[in-house]
Amino acid sequence: MVNSAAQVEERRRQFLEQQQKLKNRMSKVKHKIAVISGKGGVGKSTVTVNLAVAFATHGHANYVGILDADIHGPSVPKILGLTGQRLQAGPDGVFPVSGPLGIKVVSMDFLLPDADAPVIWRGPLKMTAIRQFLSDIVWGDLDVLLIDLPPGTGDEPLSVAQLLPEMDGVVIVTIPSELSQIVVKKAVMFARTLGMPIIGVVENMSGFVCPHCGTKTDIFQSGGGHRIAEELNIPFLGSIPIDQKISEDSDKGVSFIIEHSDSPSSKAFMEIVDKVEGFLKSKEKSMQ
Amino acid sequence: MVNSAAQVEERRRQFLEQQQKLKNRMSKVKHKIAVISGKGGVGKSTVTVNLAVAFATHGHANYVGILDADIHGPSVPKILGLTGQRLQAGPDGVFPVSGPLGIKVVSMDFLLPDADAPVIWRGPLKMTAIRQFLSDIVWGDLDVLLIDLPPGTGDEPLSVAQLLPEMDGVVIVTIPSELSQIVVKKAVMFARTLGMPIIGVVENMSGFVCPHCGTKTDIFQSGGGHRIAEELNIPFLGSIPIDQKISEDSDKGVSFIIEHSDSPSSKAFMEIVDKVEGFLKSKEKSMQ
Numbered sequence: 001m002v003n004s005a006a007q008v009e010e011r012r013r014q015f016l017e018q019q020q021k022l023k024n025r026m027s028k029v030k031h032k033i034a035v036i037s038g039k040g041g042v043g044k045s046t047v048t049v050n051l052a053v054a055f056a057t058h059g060h061a062n063y064v065g066i067l068d069a070d071i072h073g074p075s076v077p078k079i080l081g082l083t084g085q086r087l088q089a090g091p092d093g094v095f096p097v098s099g100p101l102g103i104k105v106v107s108m109d110f111l112l113p114d115a116d117a118p119v120i121w122r123g124p125l126k127m128t129a130i131r132q133f134l135s136d137i138v139w140g141d142l143d144v145l146l147i148d149l150p151p152g153t154g155d156e157p158l159s160v161a162q163l164l165p166e167m168d169g170v171v172i173v174t175i176p177s178e179l180s181q182i183v184v185k186k187a188v189m190f191a192r193t194l195g196m197p198i199i200g201v202v203e204n205m206s207g208f209v210c211p212h213c214g215t216k217t218d219i220f221q222s223g224g225g226h227r228i229a230e231e232l233n234i235p236f237l238g239s240i241p242i243d244q245k246i247s248e249d250s251d252k253g254v255s256f257i258i259e260h261s262d263s264p265s266s267k268a269f270m271e272i273v274d275k276v277e278g279f280l281k282s283k284e285k286s287m288q
Numbered sequence: 289m290v291n292s293a294a295q296v297e298e299r300r301r302q303f304l305e306q307q308q309k310l311k312n313r314m315s316k317v318k319h320k321i322a323v324i325s326g327k328g329g330v331g332k333s334t335v336t337v338n339l340a341v342a343f344a345t346h347g348h349a350n351y352v353g354i355l356d357a358d359i360h361g362p363s364v365p366k367i368l369g370l371t372g373q374r375l376q377a378g379p380d381g382v383f384p385v386s387g388p389l390g391i392k393v394v395s396m397d398f399l400l401p402d403a404d405a406p407v408i409w410r411g412p413l414k415m416t417a418i419r420q421f422l423s424d425i426v427w428g429d430l431d432v433l434l435i436d437l438p439p440g441t442g443d444e445p446l447s448v449a450q451l452l453p454e455m456d457g458v459v460i461v462t463i464p465s466e467l468s469q470i471v472v473k474k475a476v477m478f479a480r481t482l483g484m485p486i487i488g489v490v491e492n493m494s495g496f497v498c499p500h501c502g503t504k505t506d507i508f509q510s511g512g513g514h515r516i517a518e519e520l521n522i523p524f525l526g527s528i529p530i531d532q533k534i535s536e537d538s539d540k541g542v543s544f545i546i547e548h549s550d551s552p553s554s555k556a557f558m559e560i561v562d563k564v565e566g567f568l569k570s571k572e573k574s575m576q
Binding site (some may be wrong): 186 | 371405505507
């Protein structure tokens with residue numbers, strides 16, 4: 001492939017222009033938090049969405065955004081009841097979909113012809129999509145942008161880390177099992193290697209209390225999240241017990257922490273949110 | 289980048305040589321089955337390993353292989369109790385690690401300096417790794433090679449589909465929730481787009497029976513696997529109830545279907561294996 005000098009120059013100009021656009025858009029977003037996990041299926045998207053809802057109810061309604069960076073398996077629209085919505089383009093760019101409490105959401109799901117269509121893309125295309133989500137979307141002024149990253153330490157997390165070096169930090173979601181801990185250690189090392197501050201570890205699916213007899217069974221073992229936080233010297237944010245209503249609410253597209261605010265899982269959740277807010281506040285103070 | 293003609297020719301020769309090696313190695317493997325899922329954390333690796341163990345106990349000991357194609361979150365070694373093992377190189381190539389019942393295993397985990405090291409690779413490197421796993425490993429004669437693919441429809445599944453066009457078929461693992469079904473549909477469309485036959489759907493984590501009082505709770509909803517199989521017109525292979533011993537055994541590195549062969553989950557598992565074996569036998573017959 002031999003390009004003419006003019007073509008190379010034009011490409012370079014386009015690239016720099018997009019970099020600048022990304023910088024401008026993101027300068028209006030006060031805090032950026034990535035939610036990551038080692039293994040999939042640990043409830044990362046559920047944690048992201050409920051974190052966003054909690055922020056919105058804590059005085060940030062209309063100023064919270066979610067970027068669903070899981071290109072192959074976007075779950076955020078379904079959990080927020082936004083399936084079938086579409087991104088709308090205007091003169092300034094493309095607008096996010098507005099969800100409950102004015103949460104602004106961008107997801108690959110809003111761009112697909114139908115919900116079943118698989119996105120059979122290799123890495124470089126995914127990097128391009130994520131870059132556009134950050135640079136071409138009219139996010140506006142936000143207090144917090146939560147980025148739901150797919151599991152693993154591949155193209156998507158790497159792209160986000162490189163595109164947003166000013167990331168406030170990452171929340172790591174895991175389940176208690178040892179198997180999950182091995183993979184979560186990789187996620188921690190990944191974040192450290194890329195210089196992203198770690199806000200802490202959330203242990204999800206932590207024990208199940210039978211609604212009939214009240215007996216607790218540790219379906220995915222117990223205590224793994226706490227142990228890993230101690231071992232790796234990172235903050236432990238809390239454990240969320242299994243509650244079948246979490247899956248029900250996700251399927252219905254309603255917020256679990258609002259619908260079932262009295263359940264032990266919701267309370268555990270709110271304590272975690274308080275700690276994340278504490279982290280952001282202490283960061284704001286240290287920067288003054 | 290301008291390469292000299294000689295360099296280009298040399299690259300081309302190397303590539304064709306590796307293609308030929310891959311073909312030779314894989315011609316000794318009777319059946320190749322990929323295990324895929326839409327979402328992560330649905331128990332895909334657990335299903336793969338127990339499928340391999342079941343094949344081995346059904347008269348194929350020493351002739352079953354597992355390729356753990358999850359580069360970022362390899363779980364197979366842990367579940368089979370092989371953590372810390374290493375691939376050994378010999379004059380003919382690199383040998384797989386030999387697990388219980390002579391199951392031959394290859395995983396990224398056997399190549400890492402330690403279990404915590406993240407593999408921060410983009411797509412093209414992953415394709416290269418998977419190609420080498422298929423071409424440079426001395427798999428020998430195998431009756432079945434099971435390929436545990438990471439969730440999603442990105443680089444790894446695409447690479448495997450392109451490198452092994454003779455794939456017998458794919459087993460799709462899901463959990464009952466609607467959220468999971470949306471992503472599983474993408475996996476089915478992915479397999480169809482790439483022309484891979486679908487052996488069927490396994491519904492994992494299907495209801496939990498309290499060991500204390502016997503009450504069943506559908507933690508991740510119910511019936512989703514069956515519904516999706518009907519809707520998409522693909523075989524339903526069976527449902528595996530949640531059993532906390534599955535996670536315990538995975539963490540201990542012992543086979544659940546051997547250690548707890550009397551449990552309802554093990555029995556459900558064996559029925560699924562019978563159907564997969566039936567699929568392979570009818571395929572053998574049709575080719576005679």
